[in-house]
Amino acid sequence: MKAGRVLSMIMLGALALAVASTGCKKKPKAGSGVDDFGGMIGTPVGPEGYGMAMNPDDLQAVASQFSPIYFDYDSSQINAGQRSSLEEIADFLQANPSTGLIVEGHCDERGSNEYNLALGERRALAVRAYLIGLGVGADRIQTKSYGEERPASLGHDESSWSQNRRAEFSLF
Amino acid sequence: MTRNIWTFITCGLLFSAAAVHAQSADIIISKGTDKTTIDASPFGASDPAGRMFIQVLTADLVRSGWFARGAQGASEYILSGSAGGGGGFVAQCRVAARGRSGTVFDRSYRGDANEVRRLAHEAADDILKALTGRDGMASARIALVGTLSGHKELYMADADGQGLVQLTGHKSVSITPSWHPDGDRLYYTSYAKGFPAIYELNLRGGSIDRVANYAGLNTGGVVSPDGRWMAMILSRDGNPELYVRRMPNGDPVRLTSTRRSAEASPTWSPDSRQIAFVSDMSGRPQVYVVGREGGQPRRLTLRGSENVSPDWGPNGLIAYSSRIGGRYQVCVLDPRSGDVKQITAPDADYEDPSWAPDSRHIAATRSIAYRSSVYLLDTLGDPPVALIDQKGDWTAPAWSPGR
Missing domain, CATH: 3.40.50.10070 (TolB, N-terminal domain)
Structure with a gap:
């Protein structure tokens, strides 16, 4: 268990190093950016200064190694069985201090779309709070709820639904 | 005729359930009106x-x-x-x-x-x-979400479902349209620039502006009937909560503080003084009401495991979607008396109700076998009428204000 985690951390670290040495030229898309719709009001999303170490493709290659966090029906509570996955992500972020994390919250198709947007956000925020508890800086973690708009599995039964009640990860 | 019998049975059930929960129920038997x-x-x-x-x-x-x-x-x-x-x-x-x-x-x-x-x-x-002497709906329009292009985009149709036009081309996910009371502007949530933000689309000039883009969730942007306020759901303070901002761009003021629950789907009372919304603060999603200035929210839906998507009509009645017998059904609630009336039959799921400006009809999403279309429902009992006959899924209808 512990050995497995250490091994995967080493692999992630190696991948991060490999991409860091080759991929720092491309400017990442993450961040506030230029608002080509004009007339924007409100606070831009995306702290400045992150996402410089690795290029976006390589970051997503690392992020795809993180396993999703799964939730119970209508719940945003993090189950004990999911904690080791989150510890792995926290370790990676601490080993790569210039990398930021986006937590995507998702729901199964049951319930109204609008309620599921809020529920998905609560799931993402629960993951964020857990990672902050593990020592990751709050300004490095953004949340993004997709509600039921982006299912991982397209079936209409519990086996699909349980795959869709999840948090996924991307790096910037 | 079968429908009348069914409605009668359902109303009987509603009656007994309501009695148990001390929610009075003056059920109108749906049999259509004399023509x-x-x-x-x-x-x-x-x-x-x-x-x-x-x-x-x-x-x-x-x-x-x-x-x-x-x-x-x-x-x-x-x-x-x-x-x-x-x-x-x-x-x-x-x-x-x-x-x-x-x-x-x-x-x-x-x-x-x-x-x-x-x-x-x-x-x-x-x-x-x-x-x-009655107001009609024929001159009004319906904004809705369609997947005709392969993405969820906003569309608009005439009251009879004809004249369908595509309004957005974000090639992203664009959902939950609502109207400004002037009938010239629409608000919606889109992932056009990555994160869910509230956008304003001006139908006259065709311009699109991002009007709420705080960290986290920005959705549910709905302008009050007097045009002075926007209710919205934001998570910028760490949890999805209900906020109000003064139009056009005042600083949002938080109305709820429910650290352990989520808020969604705000809708304004006709006098612009109250907001009904969905919250799961009781453990399950239910409809609540709170004053524009804040205060303790009051629960409006007292029966059923799930009551969502409220729409407060110009007639003072709140239409919402209620899970009854495993299906979503559209119900109409009088917030003054607590009376509840179910207006759909369990032949399909009916969600996202929106009052027409005639105060009699409601547009809703009707789903069978995971395919969705938009139907016109009659609160006085005429059968549902399909409004959109195009390919793809059609959801989240929003009636424009009357003329």
């Missing part, structure tokens, strides 16, 4: 545009729920006049009551050849108003 007959056969159409005018006009009168096509010589009202093109379209509409001399309605409509449908909708609302 006033109108005979349009004397109307003269000189060309295809004229025929389209009278066809759209009579279909609107029937859809209003208050009229039925009547036989020649045996109808209460007679619609006569003429319509046609030839250097601009002109329609002359006259309505007379049978057995009485003179006309009760006499008006002409002029426009370009491409305005025939709009003029017919206008005439239908004018005739309804003149004959019954």
